[in-house]
Amino acid sequence: MRALAYYLPQFHPIPENDRWWGDGFTEWTSVRAAEPLFRGHRQPRVPGDLGYYDLRDDRVRDRQAELAQEAGIEGFAYWHYWFSGRRLLEAPSERMLATGRPGLGFCFAWANISWSRAWTGADRQVLVAQEYPGADDHRRHYRALQRAFDDDRYVRVDGRPLFLLFRPGEIPDLATMVEVWREEADRAGEPPPYLVGEADFTNGPPAWLPAASTLLDGIVEYSWIRAIGRVNRVRRKLPGAGRPVRVPYDRMIERLSVRRDGLSLPQYPLVLTGWDNTPRYQRAGVVSEGYAPERLTAAVAAARAWATSLEHPLVILKSWNEWSEGNMLEPDETFGHRWLAACREGLAAA
Template sequence: MSTNIRAIALYLPQYHPVPENDEWWGKGFTEWRNVTNARPLFPGHYQPHLPADLGFYDLRLPEVREAQADMARQHGIHGFCYYHYWFNGRRILERPFNEVLSSGKPDFPFCLCWANENWTRTWDGGETNILLGQNYSHEDDLAHINSLMPAFRDPRYIRVNGRPLFLVYRTGLLPDPKRTAEIWREAAIRAGVGDLYLVRVDRFARDIDPATIGFDATVEFAPDADAMVARRFHDGLPGFLSRHGIISRAYTQNRVVRYTDLAKSMLSRPMPEFKHFRCVTPMWDNSARRKKHAWIVVDSTPDLYQNWLETVAAQTRGRYQGDERLVFINAWNEWAEGNHIEPDLKWGRAYLEATLNALEAGCSREPGQ
């Protein structure tokens, strides 16, 4: 099924054991351990999120990757944006994507997002308890981008007006992002893959014009931290919990937001003058990773998600043309963040069906409607 919007789902290539996680978190660790250990923290809290159609899969299996791509394609997803981890020449969680690249399967479009935070024990990219840290240099910039040329040359790689699409999660951590962008572009042109289409994720700084750092566009990250803070429940009895007549201690130790409030807050922001791509999330709940200070979005439903995505698709169709009609979905399979459109035992394929419905409706709806 195709639409005139290219919906790209962020994809976590984690679900397989690696030596680093064996060392840091225990032998055989994958995100599934966090997922299955999650428990409701207050009445009505949806946990654990358990997979349905694909089960507790291992991404080393090509059959799993094929099934994911088939499912995504059938529900209007144009491609996956794989998180990519590079630490001064050291890769981690690279096996699933390497096998996608080397095997040519699945035959499904993809791009990469460099998740350039430190890896820490706190799971938040902070600067304490560092397990694997970033050390930036322009020599490393060149080595990094050269390592990606085989991916950029792949015919499945997503391009914008002929240019490979490459995202960076936190450009604010780069000492000189403009020079990094120059190095990357020059290397890509020399290698014959053409100029790059560089996009910064604006989770941590929304007002930076990408042109000032040598980038082409920004993409918002949903859920946005500022929107979450603004819409967080504070004092009094939240409606979500008042239905159950209780505020639990676990509730007060975490940060709870209504899905409708989050969507409304993000949709209400004016679009900037520069190129800016919209992003939606089906749901969010990282309490599987954090028992305290988690962000928990409550009351999400497939219909509410469909309305948000449909509005964003219509805005995108009205604002952009051709290859720049891009919408991002966070995420395909972030199970430990309660953030996935892959089928679960509660909703089945309802979020996938909502995705297709939203994209088809958004492509025929006027942007202001």
């Protein structure tokens, strides 16, 4: 059984965030400022072993790798940001590639969405736009990734480097992208990437799925996450929305990654490691209730049972360190290493 966890690199300052959000902004800025919004609301969440770390520090990433191995995790899926040749938040992965540290497996997940001021309710105020100029840009993108694909630590499925696409349906020339990437891989004498797209089934099978069946190698469902985003946007516009929406964790996981029958692509299970995005959205946020280590163990065990039926058994965890969304496995002051132990127990379940 293989398990990967999404990994957020926004724990170091960059000039763009300084300009958009204020000097020294990182994910910790929102985490530290969080407040309890109802009785029993556990905010702010305070990190445990690692403290308020900076991902430019090699020792931090080494320790993260040790903790991930403690949880039974094979590697991190680094969120990857590519805007027509412009990269953002790339310092941790670039440092990881340059130093060879840590030795933990890794892959990339392209967060192909525009950056906006959605956290403040200004969804239409775009900070950097996600655009798709065409074949030449896809070629540049592949070549920028090739160094990582060639790394011995890069996670492979069926011998091919795994690459996740956050919103494949929004890539207008997905067929061109895949064709170019396959050509580039062949030119380099390498196997083409194993592409897994994230799919939203909230309103039924996504319209792009049939055409993508020959382009992608698998999907992972993301429906409940998209639903949460819609709730955030709607509640921002409601007068007097005084408290966050509170949803039982069990209900979230039941609807987050439902096993779909009759799909033309393999579907990999996704496990949500909690949810509380009030550090970002304050009273317009959504909070999972009843989330505890034993619930995480049960969710991971169920995903493991599902994955055993797949040709390539793989469980994907969201996430390792999304502190502002309240989904993480890293130790906090309240639970310590219990999240890591819960994950390990679920992955080992018979």
